[in-house]
Amino acid sequence: MDILNSFRPMLAVLVSLVAAALILISGRRPNLREAWTLLAAGAKFLIVLSMAPSILKGQVMEYTLLALTPGISLQLRVDAFGLYFGLLASGLWIATSFYSIGYMRGLKEHAQTRYYFCFAVAISSTIGVAFAGNLLTLFLFYEILTVSTYPLVAHKETPEALAAGRKYLVYLLTSAVVVLFSIVYTYQLAGSLDFVGGGFLKGKGSLETLRILFIFFILGFGTKAAFMPIHEWLPSAMIAPTPVSALLHAVAVVKAGVFSCLRVIEYVFGPSLLSELDLWWVLAYFVSFTIIGASLLALAQDNLKRRLAFSTISQLSYIILGAALVTPAALLGSILHMAFHGFMKITLFFCAGAILVQTGKEKISEMNGIGRRMPWTMGAFAVGAIGMAGIPPVCGYLSKWYLCLGSLDAKEMIFILILLTSSLLNVAYFFPIVYSAFFKKEGEAGPAARADASWWMLAPILVCALMSIILGLHPDAFVRFHQIALAVVANIKGF
Amino acid sequence: MIHFPALIVVVPLMASFFIFAFGLFQRRVCFPLMLGTLAACLVFAAGSLWAVLSAGQPVHYYLGAWDPPWGIEYVVDHLNGLVLLALAVVCLLAGIYSKTMVEREVPVAKHAPFYALFVLQATGLFGMTVTGDMFNLYVLLEIASFSAYALIGMGEGAAPFAAFRYMIFGTLGACAYLLGVGYLYIITGSLNMADLRQILPPLYQSQALIVGFAFLIVGTGVKMAFFPVHTWLPDSYTLAPSSVSVLLAPTFTKVGAYVLIRILFTVFDPSFSTTLLPATQVLGWIAVAGILFSSILALAQADLKRMLCYLIVTEIGYIGIGVACGNRLGLIGATFHIVNDIFMMAGLFMAVGAIQAHFRTRNAHELTGVHRKMPVTSGVLVICGLSVIGVPPTCGFFSKWYLLLGTIQAEQWVFMGVLLLGSLLNAILFFRIFERMYFEAHHDIPPRRREPGTTFERAAVSEFAPMVVTAAFIILLGLFNERIVSGILAFAIPPGF
Numbered sequence: 001m002d003i004l005n006s007f008r009p010m011l012a013v014l015v016s017l018v019a020a021a022l023i024l025i026s027g028r029r030p031n032l033r034e035a036w037t038l039l040a041a042g043a044k045f046l047i048v049l050s051m052a053p054s055i056l057k058g059q060v061m062e063y064t065l066l067a068l069t070p071g072i073s074l075q076l077r078v079d080a081f082g083l084y085f086g087l088l089a090s091g092l093w094i095a096t097s098f099y100s101i102g103y104m105r106g107l108k109e110h111a112q113t114r115y116y117f118c119f120a121v122a123i124s125s126t127i128g129v130a131f132a133g134n135l136l137t138l139f140l141f142y143e144i145l146t147v148s149t150y151p152l153v154a155h156k157e158t159p160e161a162l163a164a165g166r167k168y169l170v171y172l173l174t175s176a177v178v179v180l181f182s183i184v185y186t187y188q189l190a191g192s193l194d195f196v197g198g199g200f201l202k203g204k205g206s207l208e209t210l211r212i213l214f215i216f217f218i219l220g221f222g223t224k225a226a227f228m229p230i231h232e233w234l235p236s237a238m239i240a241p242t243p244v245s246a247l248l249h250a251v252a253v254v255k256a257g258v259f260s261c262l263r264v265i266e267y268v269f270g271p272s273l274l275s276e277l278d279l280w281w282v283l284a285y286f287v288s289f290t291i292i293g294a295s296l297l298a299l300a301q302d303n304l305k306r307r308l309a310f311s312t313i314s315q316l317s318y319i320i321l322g323a324a325l326v327t328p329a330a331l332l333g334s335i336l337h338m339a340f341h342g343f344m345k346i347t348l349f350f351c352a353g354a355i356l357v358q359t360g361k362e363k364i365s366e367m368n369g370i371g372r373r374m375p376w377t378m379g380a381f382a383v384g385a386i387g388m389a390g391i392p393p394v395c396g397y398l399s400k401w402y403l404c405l406g407s408l409d410a411k412e413m414i415f416i417l418i419l420l421t422s423s424l425l426n427v428a429y430f431f432p433i434v435y436s437a438f439f440k441k442e443g444e445a446g447p448a449a450r451a452d453a454s455w456w457m458l459a460p461i462l463v464c465a466l467m468s469i470i471l472g473l474h475p476d477a478f479v480r481f482h483q484i485a486l487a488v489v490a491n492i493k494g495f
Numbered sequence: 496m497i498h499f500p501a502l503i504v505v506v507p508l509m510a511s512f513f514i515f516a517f518g519l520f521q522r523r524v525c526f527p528l529m530l531g532t533l534a535a536c537l538v539f540a541a542g543s544l545w546a547v548l549s550a551g552q553p554v555h556y557y558l559g560a561w562d563p564p565w566g567i568e569y570v571v572d573h574l575n576g577l578v579l580l581a582l583a584v585v586c587l588l589a590g591i592y593s594k595t596m597v598e599r600e601v602p603v604a605k606h607a608p609f610y611a612l613f614v615l616q617a618t619g620l621f622g623m624t625v626t627g628d629m630f631n632l633y634v635l636l637e638i639a640s641f642s643a644y645a646l647i648g649m650g651e652g653a654a655p656f657a658a659f660r661y662m663i664f665g666t667l668g669a670c671a672y673l674l675g676v677g678y679l680y681i682i683t684g685s686l687n688m689a690d691l692r693q694i695l696p697p698l699y700q701s702q703a704l705i706v707g708f709a710f711l712i713v714g715t716g717v718k719m720a721f722f723p724v725h726t727w728l729p730d731s732y733t734l735a736p737s738s739v740s741v742l743l744a745p746t747f748t749k750v751g752a753y754v755l756i757r758i759l760f761t762v763f764d765p766s767f768s769t770t771l772l773p774a775t776q777v778l779g780w781i782a783v784a785g786i787l788f789s790s791i792l793a794l795a796q797a798d799l800k801r802m803l804c805y806l807i808v809t810e811i812g813y814i815g816i817g818v819a820c821g822n823r824l825g826l827i828g829a830t831f832h833i834v835n836d837i838f839m840m841a842g843l844f845m846a847v848g849a850i851q852a853h854f855r856t857r858n859a860h861e862l863t864g865v866h867r868k869m870p871v872t873s874g875v876l877v878i879c880g881l882s883v884i885g886v887p888p889t890c891g892f893f894s895k896w897y898l899l900l901g902t903i904q905a906e907q908w909v910f911m912g913v914l915l916l917g918s919l920l921n922a923i924l925f926f927r928i929f930e931r932m933y934f935e936a937h938h939d940i941p942p943r944r945r946e947p948g949t950t951f952e953r954a955a956v957s958e959f960a961p962m963v964v965t966a967a968f969i970i971l972l973g974l975f976n977e978r979i980v981s982g983i984l985a986f987a988i989p990p991g992f
Contacts, residue, residue: 067977069896070985074888074974114933140887147886150926157934165930173884173922177915184899 002059009076009131010063012047012086013124016040016093020120027113034101037116041097044127045090048083049479055083056483068136072193077133079197080487081267081335085130085259087479088339089252092346093123095460096247099350102456103243106357114151115241121148126252129259135183135193135268138260142179142224146172149253152244153237164236171233175223182216186268189213195263198493199270210269211277217264218283224257225320226313228290234313238305242353245305250312250345255338258319265323266331272494275326281412284324287317288418295425302363304352307429308345311388314422315341321415322403328489330406335485337399340471344387344396347464351381354453354461364433369442371434376452378437380465385430387468390423395472496542500556500569503539503579504622504635507532511614518607525610526594532614533587536621540583543625544576548983555627563627564687570627574761574830574987577979578753579624581834584968585745585841586617588961592845593738595955599852600736601649609649616642616742623750629676629762630686632754633669636718639750640665643743647735654734657727664727668717671710678707688762699767711758712774719751720808721778721815722785729804737848740800745840748807749833752814756829759818760989769821779819783913786812790920799847799857802924803840806883809917810836816910817898825901827984832894834979835882835972839891842879842965846872849954849962862931869954873932875962880925882969885918890972897980 019040026032051061061078068074078086100119104112125148128141146169154165187193190204201210219230226234234254238245248254265274274280291314298310315337322334354377355361355370371378387394400419407415452458467478475482510532518525546554553572557563571579593613601609619639626632644665648658680686682703683694698704713724720728728748732740759768759775769775786809793805810832817829849872851857854865866873882891895914902911972979 066974067981069893069977070981143886143892144888147881151933154930154934162930162934166926169922169926174919177919180899181911181915184896184903188900188903 002057004054004059004061005063006051006061007063008047008051009061009078010065012044012051012090013076013128013131015044015047016120016124016127020117020124023113023116023120030112033113033116037097037100037120038094040120041090041094044123045087045094048086048090048127051078051083052087052479052484055080056480056487058487062133068140071191072134072136072187074137074140075133075194076128076131076137077195078131079195080484080491081259081262082130082132084335084481084484084488085255085338086127087481087484088255088342089123089126089130091479092247092251092342092464095346095350095464096243099246099353099457099460100243102454103241103353103357106454106457107241109155109241110157111155115155118148118151119244122152122248123252126256129256134195135186138263139176139179139183142256142260143176145253145256146176146224149244149248152248153240155241155244156239158239161239164239167236168233171223171230175220175230178216178223179220182213182220185213185216195267196270197267197491199266199268199273201269202273202276207277210273211279214264214269214274214277214279217268218261221257221260221264222320224254225261225316226254226257227287227317227320228293228313231290231294231313235301235306235309238303238309242305242349242356245309246346246349246353249309250349251342254312254316255342258316258338261320262323262334266492270494271326271492280324280326284321284412284415287320287324288415290314290317291321291418291422292425295422295429298429299425302365304355304362304364304367304433305349307364308348308352311348311426311429312345314425315345315388318399318403318419318422322406325406325410325412325415326495327406327409328495329402329409331492332485332489333399333402333404333406335488336402336475336481337396339481340387340395340399340468343464343468343471344384344394347380347384347461347468348388350457350461350464351377351384354457357457358451358453364436367433368436368440369438371437372442373450374452375450376458377461378434380461381437382434383465383468385426385434387472388430389426393472394468395475396468398472398475496546497554497556499539499542499546500554500571500625501558503536503543503583503625504569504618506535506539507614507618507621511611511618514614515607515611518610522603522606525606526597529610529614530587530590533583533590533617536617537580537583537587540576540579540621543571544580544983547571547573547576551986564685564690567631568627568687568689569625570689571625572987573983574756575624575753577830577834577983577987578750579621581837582617582620582624582746582750585837585965586620586742588841588845588964589738589742591957592741592848592961594957596736596738596741596848596852596958600651600738605649609646612642612646613739613742616646620746620750624753627688628686629679629688629691633673633676636672637669639747640669640718643747646739646743647731650735650739652734653730657730657734661727661731664717664724668714668724670714671717672714675707675710675712675714678703678710682707688757691762692764695762696764696767699764699771705772708763708772708774712755712778715751715755715758719748719755719811721811722781722788722808725785725789725808725811728808729801732804732807733798733801737844737851741841741844741848744803744807744844745837748811749837752811752829752833756818756826760826765821765989775819775821778815779907779910782812782815782819783909785809785815786913786917790917790924794920794924797859799850799859799928800844802859803843803847806843806921806924807840809921810840810883813895813898813914813917816914817901819910820898820901820905820907822901822904823988824897824904826988827980828894828897828899828901830984830987831890831897831976831980835890835894835969838965838968838972839879839882842875842962842969843883845958845962845965846876846879849958850876852958853952853954859928859931862928863935865932871959872954872962875959875966876932877929878966878969880929882973884922884925888970888973890969890976893973893976
């Protein structure tokens with residue numbers, strides 16, 4: 001593999017850190033402050049995008065900043081998988097930045113400087129997680145991500161928000177400790193922490209030791225990926241402002257958890273060791289439980305954002321399931337699902353936020369007839385819902401298709417059944433919202449005038465919804481998610 | 496350059512007398528003299544470490560040209576060179592920080608004795624670190640301790656009583672240490688550390704030696720506030736003036752920890768301390784109890800300074816665990832943690848002192864809104880707190896990293912679990928404070944009563960500049976820890992490890 005030394009990965013991380021500092025300085029001038037956010041978002045995406053051509057050619061971009069401990073460096077190493085996650089997070093940050101401005105100003109939120117500052121730091125560390133070349137670098141950014149999102153979760157400063165913030169910290173810091181243990185132990189066993197496509201732990205310890213290590217890793221990173229029964233922090237964190245829920249708790253933070261899980265499964269342990277450990281089926285059943293369980297719980301939620309949160313929990317487990325099945329097709333499906341779910345879920349969250357800003361409503365039972373007041377918003381919501389249920393042409397069907405193919409390859413029919421059941425459950429908890437929004441009569445107040453959200457919010461909603469459809473029709477559109485995903489799968493040896 | 500190891504003790508010792516003498520007539524010269532002395536000490540410390548690094552071997556200095564073991568020898572090697580530099584930096588920062596604090600806390604008439612004692616305190620600390628002689632160490636330990644008693648006695652409320660209690664404990668500890676030295680001297684006829692190292696091995700089975708060893712460890716344990724003989728610490732450091740606790744709290748206990756490592760691994764052969772007589776194992780288990788005990792007690796404190804005092808005991812426990820691993824990585828972790836903790840505690844005590852001085856509260860529940868009034872101080876508190884918790888890339892994470900590697904290599908799972916649990920308990924502690932500082936919706940707590948007529952006065956540059964420098968050190972030490980570990984600490988580990 002060609003290794004290309006380049007400062008660009010570091011630049012991609014730094015650009016939003018610098019923006020964070022500028023945001024802090026220009027806190028008294030809101031327009032300038034938001035300009036920094038938008039500027040950094042655009043620059044970051046372009047920097048990440050500029051790396052795509054060489055990575056698709058099979059090169060790897062590397063930047064070593066300094067040695068962290070003897071033998072391990074603070075190293076950024078962009079391979080196809082890192083690029084994929086980086087593109088997803090930085091691309092959606094642009095949409096979220098516009099949306100944030102509309103949302104935060106629309107609700108006249110307090111402490112906006114803190115909000116934008118933490119957001120910039122969080123996205124910086126997300127890119128750091130994506131580009132990390134070894135486990136220690138990944139952990140470093142992973143921890144910064146946890147700490148920088150905490151003020152966002154507790155943003156409202158109400159007792160409930162503070163309680164949610166505490167819960168967030170308890171879950172994520174405890175899991176970080178578990179992760180830290182696993183990383184230290186891995187270092188002790190293998191003497192190296194650099195990611196290798198196909199894993200580097202094989203033969204480095206007895207099967208029992210490696211099994212325990214694997215379980216610790218998955219439990220640790222899995223907390224951020226919100227597996228059941230360690231998912232509880234995610235629905236509580238929905239008290240955060242909606243852009244936070246949308247980007248961080250549907251894309252960046254939780255996907256950082258999923259991404260780290262996949263890094264561990266494919267780049268630390270590797271498929272062949274995973275089959276040897278005979279743990280893949282345990283993991284697969286474990287996440288299947290989450291897929292169905294979270295969907296059932298979603299049915300019971302009346303708060304729209306909480307329902308979306310449970311849906312996220314369920315969908316994140318699709319991604320892990322794909323990796324657990326140890327077949328190339330399933331892995332392709334799971335990687336594609338990372339991006340596709342991101343686009344669809346962020347659309348849904350954006351819609352929930354727009355409804356909140358325009359009408360102040362959070363509960364689904366109060367949303368009758370809202371589609372007539374906000375047709376564009378609810379139209380986009382319908383697109384997202386269709387995608388979640390896996391109905392073409394919205395992109396969700398494609399990743400599910402590959403996941404089903406993968407379970408066929410693994411000769412495990414049961415997982416196809418689970419995926420299909422989950423799709424039906426998706427229909428059951430999303431379609432009634434769309435139905436009542438468009439076809440049910442509004443309460444006593446009578447139909448109000450059409451009042452879609454401001455363009456700051458509506459534009460990102462429509463763009464994300466449109467993207468979901470275009471990606472479904474042509475998965476290589478724009479940034480070639482499909483090709484990059486194929487390159488990721490090709491890089492992993494040992495299937 | 497070759498005189499630096501001696502100058503770092505002699506210069507401040509002389510200066511403290513000058514400060515006292517001149518200060519009685521001209522109060523204004525005290526502060527500049529003190530600052531100049533400590534700045535010179537920083538140069539000496541840096542020079543000594545530089546000499547060690549460029550020579551690649553320890554620098555010896557024979558006082559009065561008397562050859563050891565007859566004369567007193569000062570030695571700077573990779574281990575104490577680094578500790579010395581960290582001490583010198585923090586002492587200088589504490590000196591700068593004291594400028595406005597002293598004017599606020601100490602009556603004008605006492606300024607001259609205060610600064611004289613301040614420098615004498617630093618003298619004792621530098622001397623304990625640099626000396627290669629067991630008895631000389633005792634003398635300097637007492638110099639440091641007595642200046643500490645006097646400085647603490649200048650504090651608020653029951654400070655004189657706390658200082659008196661500290662004196663009783665401290666003197667008992669010093670006695671134990673002296674007895675230990677006496678045993679060693681009777682057995683070997685030598686007081687020089689390097690000499691003892693050569694003479695002792697054939698005597699390792701001697702009962703008298705073991706008793707002497709035990710006395711040494713207990714004596715050092717009291718001085719470094721090792722659980723359960725830490726009880727003098729919370730009161731005395733809480734009630735001391737802020738400028739004093741900024742100097743004392745980060746440094747004294749850590750110098751004690753350094754002395755412990757010196758005795759366990761240099762004066763005695765590592766095999767003696769770890770295998771022949773499993774002292775390190777015992778220390779490790781006591782440290783486990785100490786970490787749990789003190790981090791839970793820290794959670795129970797509303798007074799920020801007292802909370803930090805319990806935190807010191809916890810951090811000393813971490814060092815104890817590193818020592819108990821009895822392997823290379825554990826020891827690297829322990830020594831690195833000594834350096835890190837000097838900076839972390841300095842930053843925390845400075846921040847809390849500034850909050851007390853300007854926000855007029857030390858109560859953790861009354862911090863609401865402090866981030867608006869004192870953004871820099873709050874930021875420093877957050878960085879130091881994250882470092883204590885062990886969030887990368889702060890230095891606290893990396894000392895824990897080495898400590899964890901050490902425990903895993905030693906297969907001490909309980910030690911490892913306690914290290915991890917300790918960081919979680921610290922996380923609860925600090926995030927509770929951050930929540931109070933940055934979030935404002937605590938309707939259950941009535942707004943703080945502000946004394947009528949008081950207006951908020953901004954922190955002086957001499958207060959927040961040292962804080963910011965400390966915070967920068969915490970991050971830089973973390974980022975460049977590899978340079979320190981492979982460039983300095985790797986050579987500080989005794990051979991045969």
